[in-house]
Amino acid sequence: MSTVSERELEYRFEQAMQSYTNESSFFACLIRAMVYAYVPVSDDSKRVRLIQFRHPDGYEAIPFFTSAQRAARSSFNGLRTIRLPCSTLFEQTRGATMMVNPNDGGAVLFPEEVATLLDSGTLETFEKVSLKEGPVDIRPAASAPDNLMRALDGNVPLPPFIRDIYLLEKRTLDGASSRPSLLIYAGVEAHQMERGARHLVSVVQALDPRPADVVDVAVFDIAQAKPNFLDEIGAIPVFASGD
CATH class of the missing domain: 3.40.1350 (Trna Endonuclease; Chain: A, domain 1)
Structure with a gap:
């Protein structure tokens, strides 16, 4: 080298x-x-x-x-x-x-x-995303790669500060015909939110094969009330720590 x-x-x-x-x-x-x-x-x-x-x-x-x-x-x-x-x-x-x-x-x-x-030998680009950026339609993921599901449901060790994980899909409302992207939405302890997001990015980047579709990551403070939209769309966590 x-x-x-x-x-x-x-x-x-x-x-x-x-x-x-x-x-x-x-x-x-x-x-x-x-x-x-x-x-x-x-x-x-x-x-x-x-x-x-x-x-x-x-x-x-x-x-x-x-x-x-x-x-x-x-x-x-x-x-x-x-x-x-x-x-x-x-x-x-x-x-x-x-x-x-x-x-x-x-x-x-x-x-x-x-x-x-x-x-x-490198780290891939990490871009912070927000669910508040522009009108989006968010739903539970209709389908997802098997290895991504296995990684998120506990088969890959997760740090204790990641408490809940939802696997969703989102589509921008100004392009309804566009292909939806996957969204990993995780409840994380408040003082570890950025680390939790970046840990999940690392999990996705380590998958072999890598997902063909875009996978975004967003987090919320697990100590606060669960975001209302999760119940509104009937989202069920793919991982829950049980604490």
Whole structure:
């Protein structure tokens, strides 16, 4: 596997910041690049210990950087910067949440996304969607790929913060003849809603074969009242944690 230059990685990062459609190219470069991380200046441990910071959303994450300049700009007393292959960083921190270029708006990578990146060599484009964007007709899915159904009904381990999953289909009302897209609609604990959505995206991306149709993911706060439209359309969850 050839190593990506820092210059190319920086270019790909800037492109990804301009449009989410460039994110896959950035991640494909990232996993083959050298990156920078923080360790304590003084550390008696025989193992390398990386610095973690608390994300504004409340979880701990390990920051890392695509260039020495970005790392130096964010550093402060008591830390020193090390340079290592991104793949090594990810392998040695499996299970951790990562932040790339956190002071420049870079992505948060949850543990399941890090695992996907290590296994597949990239992450596919992740676009946030909202059920409120334009008039749509939503119904329980009339049909869905068998492997998607198996993945969502408990055959693929799901984290405990994903509590309910509905498999729906949606069609825009301004194009009634268009083919409907599948919608995974999940009830997730409030403090893990983005991670829950992105975990389900990772589940879909790992399917073999992949669904031929578009699959969108949306989430709602499981602690709040269930959205009324689910009862109105007679939706039944394909997965329920039973808690």
